Amino acid sequence: MKSILKNSLFAFSATALLFSCAPQKTEEVAEEVEAAKTPTLTLLWETADSLMTNESVLFDEATGTIYVSNIEGQDPLGKDGKGSIGIISQDGKILNASWVSGLNAPKGMAISNGKLYVTDIDEFVEIDIANAKISNKWKVEGAQFLNDVAAYNGTVYFTDMNTGKVHAYSKGAITTVSEGHTSINGIAVGTDGTIYGLDESGLKKWNADGTTTLINSKVTGGDGLIILGDGNYVASRWVGEIWFANDSTETMMLDTKAAESNTADIGYNAAEKIVYVPTFFKNKVAAYKLDY
Numbered sequence: 001m002k003s004i005l006k007n008s009l010f011a012f013s014a015t016a017l018l019f020s021c022a023p024q025k026t027e028e029v030a031e032e033v034e035a036a037k038t039p040t041l042t043l044l045w046e047t048a049d050s051l052m053t054n055e056s057v058l059f060d061e062a063t064g065t066i067y068v069s070n071i072e073g074q075d076p077l078g079k080d081g082k083g084s085i086g087i088i089s090q091d092g093k094i095l096n097a098s099w100v101s102g103l104n105a106p107k108g109m110a111i112s113n114g115k116l117y118v119t120d121i122d123e124f125v126e127i128d129i130a131n132a133k134i135s136n137k138w139k140v141e142g143a144q145f146l147n148d149v150a151a152y153n154g155t156v157y158f159t160d161m162n163t164g165k166v167h168a169y170s171k172g173a174i175t176t177v178s179e180g181h182t183s184i185n186g187i188a189v190g191t192d193g194t195i196y197g198l199d200e201s202g203l204k205k206w207n208a209d210g211t212t213t214l215i216n217s218k219v220t221g222g223d224g225l226i227i228l229g230d231g232n233y234v235a236s237r238w239v240g241e242i243w244f245a246n247d248s249t250e251t252m253m254l255d256t257k258a259a260e261s262n263t264a265d266i267g268y269n270a271a272e273k274i275v276y277v278p279t280f281f282k283n284k285v286a287a288y289k290l291d292y
Helices: 002-021 026-037
Strands: 040-046 054-059 066-070 083-088 094-103 106-112 115-120 123-128 133-139 146-152 155-160 165-170 173-178 187-189 195-199 202-206 212-216 225-229 232-237 241-245 250-255 267-269 274-278 285-291
Touching: 040 250, 054 267, 054 274, 066 094, 066 106, 066 274, 083 106, 083 115, 094 133, 106 155, 115 146, 115 155, 146 187, 155 187, 187 225, 195 225
Parallel strands: 054 106, 106 146
Antiparallel strands: 040 285, 054 066, 066 083, 083 094, 106 115, 115 123, 123 133, 146 155, 155 165, 165 173, 187 195, 195 202, 202 212, 225 232, 232 241, 241 250, 267 274, 274 285
């Protein structure tokens, strides 16, 4: 009996010694897992700085074309006829800096039924992609600062930052679908048709009855909005910030304020997880790989 007890005590002591000598990795592993979950943006390339005052980037999933709206001036409300839409390649080469010209201060863009739709201060502009020509323009009643654009199932939605309204274009007619959203800018539509927006209150979504639900109140005053799925989003702020956000957390992935490089209406290549960033006064587009 004494021999058995002695052996048991020895085994217990050896086990205790083993655990005491083994490195304690629990906290380190937890930190590594947490770090792995932190969303990041890694610079891939930048275009030459000849896309003058570029405000928005749109990636066309159907063709791989990347469109860039260029204000071509210092005034985002200037009606000088200098604005244009350019095209860049997926490796950052400027293919045509002025693919379509004759605009004033073009901003957000979206594609629907073979047409590229662009906001231009107080006008909603339709461009025939195949012919690279402006095919229609609509003066939007009461509009002051038309901004971001998103399309879904034949309807094109766009915001007016100054009036706090969301408009919709469908079959040749423009209507106002929502009001009362102070400084609303970025807009996006989910695969189920749900509308999401960025305004002074933060990131919100529209409910079926027309009311809105606030998803994230920290990321306020956003410019560009990307829906990643699974309740996750990417939002840019013009001042030089790009955020990863959901209903419980937010992480600043990019801060270019010190370099005085803006982050305006971002575009997204979902298949390759690439975020395209228009830098406004820096006159170039930067592409970043998104890891999350």
